Amino acid sequence: MRPSPAEIVRTLVAGRLPALVHLARRPGPHQARHVTDPDGRVLLLVPVVSDLAAALVPPDGDTEVATVLDVLDLPPAAGAPSLGRAWVSGWAARLDGDEARHAAVDFATVQPTGDLLDVGTRFHLHRFEVVEARWERAGATRRIDPDAYAEAEPDPLHPVEAELLADLADHHGDQVGAYLRRRLGLTGSEAGGPPRVVRIDRYGLLVSHGRPGARRRTRLAFAQPVADPAELARLLHPMLCPRAAGRA
Numbered sequence: 001m002r003p004s005p006a007e008i009v010r011t012l013v014a015g016r017l018p019a020l021v022h023l024a025r026r027p028g029p030h031q032a033r034h035v036t037d038p039d040g041r042v043l044l045l046v047p048v049v050s051d052l053a054a055a056l057v058p059p060d061g062d063t064e065v066a067t068v069l070d071v072l073d074l075p076p077a078a079g080a081p082s083l084g085r086a087w088v089s090g091w092a093a094r095l096d097g098d099e100a101r102h103a104a105v106d107f108a109t110v111q112p113t114g115d116l117l118d119v120g121t122r123f124h125l126h127r128f129e130v131v132e133a134r135w136e137r138a139g140a141t142r143r144i145d146p147d148a149y150a151e152a153e154p155d156p157l158h159p160v161e162a163e164l165l166a167d168l169a170d171h172h173g174d175q176v177g178a179y180l181r182r183r184l185g186l187t188g189s190e191a192g193g194p195p196r197v198v199r200i201d202r203y204g205l206l207v208s209h210g211r212p213g214a215r216r217r218t219r220l221a222f223a224q225p226v227a228d229p230a231e232l233a234r235l236l237h238p239m240l241c242p243r244a245a246g247r248a
Contacts, residue, residue: 001203001204001221001222001225002201002203002204002219002221003155003201003202003203004148004152005135005142005144006133006144006145006148006149006151006152007152007153007154007155008083008084008086008135009086009088009133009134009135009144009149009152010036010040010149010152010153010154011083011154011155011158012071012073012083012084012085012086013034013036013042013069013071013086013088014035014036014110014154014158014159015034015035015036015110015111016110016111016158016159017071017072017073017074018031018071018072018074019031019032019033019034019069019070019071020032020069020070020071021034021044021052021067021068021069021070022067022068022070023055023056023065023066023067023068024065024066024067026055027051027055028055029070030050030051030052030055031052032044032045032046032052032069033045033111033113034069035106035107035109035110035111036110036154037103037106037107037127038106039129039150040129040130040149040150040152041090041127041128041129041130042067042069042088042090042092042127042128042130043103043106043107043125043126043127044056044067044092044125044126044127045107045113045115045116045119045123045125046123046124046125046126047122047123048121048122048123048124053124056092056094056126058093063093064091064092064093064128065091065092065093066089066090066091066092067089067090067091067092067126067128068087068088068089069086069087069088069089070085070086070087071085071086071087072084072085073085076161076162076165076199077162077165077166077169077198079198079208080165080198080199080206081198081199081206081217082137083137084135084136084137084138085135085136085137086133086134086135086136087133087134087135087136088130088132088133088134088149089128089130089131089132089133090128090129090130090131090132091128091129091131092126092127092128093126093127093128094124094125094126095124095125095126095127096120099127100119100120100124100125101119103125103127104116104119104125107125130146130149130150131146132146133145133146133149155201155202156202156226156227156228156229157200157201157202157226157228157229157232158201160229161199161200161201164200164229164232165197165198165199165200168197169196169197172239173194175239176196176197176239177194177195177196179238179239180194180195180196180197180207180209180220181194181195183220184207184209184218184220186209194209195207195208195209196208196209198217200232202222202225202226202227203221203222203225204219204220204221204222205219205220206218206219207219207220222235223235
């Protein structure tokens, strides 16, 4: 198994990566702090005095502004492939009163910041439901059904993926290398060095192996998707514990 395109887009726009905002018929793009709420709606935390705030003011007679959120994946380690780029769009409206307070709680769940205490004074929250989603990778762009996007979940390992990869490489390199050689049927004398994990998601590991100039990437799937980093740690225990690895 592997993440679906809808899951990848939900993961990219969840709020852990930098984002740009594009607005119809307005100069830009603008940098923005954002998250997505449990329903996949995009929340923008916008300083009251800013170019983005001015651009988000609807034209006379309207209450919403056509908005596109643009998020590019940042590979978590050297040599790791990018998940690509996500574009989600909808009609953004400013939130006030109870709606703003409830949205601030959703925002804090993903990205806690003291600036949320100033929503309504120094900052405003804007929200839009995703009506169009696209996933761009390797020069190809794929449209994602908005309902599939809304039903998908962000990958629970993505926020800590860089730390997980660094820990495997720095503290468990020998154990991981031995485990991967067994799984991939390698001899242990690879010209390009030992196989290494270059990406982790809830469905499995992406492993780079092979000689220089001809490196290959192979997915090793987990028996079942993991729910959180704690479950991943239990799943990887046979890899990291030599005695358990000997029985794998």
